Amino acid sequence: MTIAAVLTVAISLSLVGAALFLRQGVSNATTEWRHGVNVIVWFHPSSSVTEQGAVGDELTQLTYVKSCAYRTQTYNYDQGKQFFQSLLGSASGAMTPSDTPASDQCVLKNPNEAAAIAARFTNMPGVLNVSYPSKAIHNMENVTHIAQLSFLIVALILLISALALIINTIRLAIFSRRKEVSVMKLVGATNWFIRVPFMLEGLVQGLIGALVAVAVVSILNWQLDSASAGNTLSTLYKMRLAGGELAFILVAILLIGVVIGALGSAFAVRRFLDT
Amino acid sequence: MITLESVTKTYKTGTVALKDVSMEVSKGEFIFLVGASGAGKSTLMALILREELPDEGRIWVAGRNLANLPRWRVPYLRRNIGCVFQDFRLLPTKTVFENVAFALQVIGRPRHQIERQVTQVLDLVGLADKTNNMPDELSGGEQQRVAIARAFVNRPLILIADEPTGNLDPSTSKDIVQLLDRINKSGTTVVVATHDANIVDTMRKRVIELDNGEIVRDQNRGVYDVDIGNSSGVSARDLVAHSRGRKG
Numbered sequence: 036m037t038i039a040a041v042l043t044v045a046i047s048l049s050l051v052g053a054a055l056f057l058r059q060g061v062s063n064a065t066t067e068w069r070h071g072v073n074v075i076v077w078f079h080p081s082s083s084v085t086e087q088g089a090v091g092d093e094l095t096q097l098t099y100v101k102s103c104a105y106r107t108q109t110y111n112y113d114q115g116k117q118f119f120q121s122l123l124g125s126a127s128g129a130m131t132p133s134d135t136p137a138s139d140q141c142v143l144k145n146p147n148e149a150a151a152i153a154a155r156f157t158n159m160p161g162v163l164n165v166s167y168p169s170k171a172i173h174n175m176e177n178v179t180h181i182a183q184l185s186f187l188i189v190a191l192i193l194l195i196s197a198l199a200l201i202i203n204t205i206r207l208a209i210f211s212r213r214k215e216v217s218v219m220k221l222v223g224a225t226n227w228f229i230r231v232p233f234m235l236e237g238l239v240q241g242l243i244g245a246l247v248a249v250a251v252v253s254i255l256n257w258q259l260d261s262a263s264a265g266n267t268l269s270t271l272y273k274m275r276l277a278g279g280e281l282a283f284i285l286v287a288i289l290l291i292g293v294v295i296g297a298l299g300s301a302f303a304v305r306r307f308l309d310t
Numbered sequence: 311m312i313t314l315e316s317v318t319k320t321y322k323t324g325t326v327a328l329k330d331v332s333m334e335v336s337k338g339e340f341i342f343l344v345g346a347s348g349a350g351k352s353t354l355m356a357l358i359l360r361e362e363l364p365d366e367g368r369i370w371v372a373g374r375n376l377a378n379l380p381r382w383r384v385p386y387l388r389r390n391i392g393c394v395f396q397d398f399r400l401l402p403t404k405t406v407f408e409n410v411a412f413a414l415q416v417i418g419r420p421r422h423q424i425e426r427q428v429t430q431v432l433d434l435v436g437l438a439d440k441t442n443n444m445p446d447e448l449s450g451g452e453q454q455r456v457a458i459a460r461a462f463v464n465r466p467l468i469l470i471a472d473e474p475t476g477n478l479d480p481s482t483s484k485d486i487v488q489l490l491d492r493i494n495k496s497g498t499t500v501v502v503a504t505h506d507a508n509i510v511d512t513m514r515k516r517v518i519e520l521d522n523g524e525i526v527r528d529q530n531r532g533v534y535d536v537d538i539g540n541s542s543g544v545s546a547r548d549l550v551a552h553s554r555g556r557k558g
Contacts, residue, residue, distance in 0.1 A: 217399070218460075220388070222389070222464070223388035223416075225382070228418070
């Protein structure tokens with residue numbers, strides 16, 4: 036039993052777990068945006084009603100805009116206050132309703148047109164800014180996709196080294212017990228009787244490594260809870276996994292650990308035990 | 311109990327270890343297998359244990375045709391064959407009792423049976439007072455007795471000993487062979503491969519001599535070296551012809 040083999044299994048499976056976690060978490064966090072508002076046109080606080088009306092008319096005439104809702108300065112102020120208060124506490128007091136932009140919040144028939152709307156309206160008189168979460172979602176998905184891929188590649192390399200370490204450990208165990216093994220063969224112990232202890236050793240190594248990884252992923256999920264401090268609007272909070280999703284990842288980790296251990300020891304036993 | 315029919319064994323290196331060897335060992339026989347190093351004694355032992363398969367010919371051990379024996383049945387064949395070696399092959403980390411008990415543990419015998427049989431066999435080999443000693447606390451002769459106890463504890467049909475006295479002085483060797491004789495008297499077939507002329511000459515059992523992979527002598531109540539032991543000056547070749555005639 037070597038610590039090296041167990042640790043390598045643990046680290047690689049933690050990475051596998053983190054990759055799965057990231058995918059599920061990001062998907063959870065972005066679901067809300069995906070089905071909600073696609074584009075928000077923010078009006079300059081000093082913009083005139085005419086300017087706002089012009090923008091609003093133009094928006095509703097576009098074929099790919101499904102609907103738009105006008106949000107007053109007071110409404111946005113209240114929303115913002117609520118949001119920032121939970122994040123910053125008293126600092127939100129610096130803002131007033133008259134500093135806050137009014138907005139048109141639109142749902143698109145095709146969310147991919149958000150960028151076109153942004154390009155069209157950003158420079159219109161009275162418009163402060165056009166934001167469209169789909170761009171953020173896209174960026175976030177890109178980043179997490181790369182992160183996931185690199186996690187999985189590193190995890191794969193580590194899993195292969197874990198496999199090699201387990202094979203080596205079992206090989207050493209067979210070597211150090213070769214006298215016993217030769218006596219066992221001599222007196223007629225069955226091949227399985229001789230093999231099973233070595234195979235169990237590999238299996239246990241994989242399992243212990245997997246259990247450590249399970250602990251790491253569980254702690255990660257629990258940390259997201261405390262890091263977001265119960266703020267239901269926070270992305271971190273939204274990334275938490277539901278019980279079933281977490282259970283799926285943990286079971287997957289355990290299974291991979293056991294399979295790695297079994298594969299490694301089966302190979303070592305076949306190759307080096309000569310029964 | 312052991313039958314070889316025209317057995318030929320050639321190793322991958324091209325060495326012909328056995329050439330057209332036929333022999334038969336009946337139940338309850340005691341035979342010495344003699345011959346110079348490289349004559350094929352060890353190969354014959356390996357074939358009987360089915361560590362090797364012959365290139366030609368057939369081998370029956372304890373009623374089984376080894377060619378038809380599937381791999382997974384080999385351990386069950388070996389439970390019928392006890393093995394003793396020149397270098398004892400005891401486990402240095404186990405006591406005398408544990409060494410002997412190990413042979414029964416690994417074939418899954420229940421504890422009470424192990425306890426009883428190990429005590430019995432240690433009594434038989436005269437080591438009842440050394441059960442808790444470690445192998446390195448014993449003399450060579452005592453270690454070989456432990457090895458014999460381990461080989462015999464499961465009451466095998468056949469006991470094979472490869473140079474059992476190779477590391478022992480003459481008087482201890484005599485004791486060991488007498489122990490093997492006692493085991494033989496209980497009905498176990500005993501095959502001893504040896505270089506030790508002394509013990510062969512004292513015991514006057516059946517002797518099979520191998521030379522260059524061929525049986526050159528098969529003699530009842532034989533001696534180690536036919537030229538010394540047989541004053542009539544009959545050559546080995548004559549004797550083998552005689553013995554083949556005997557088997558008909």
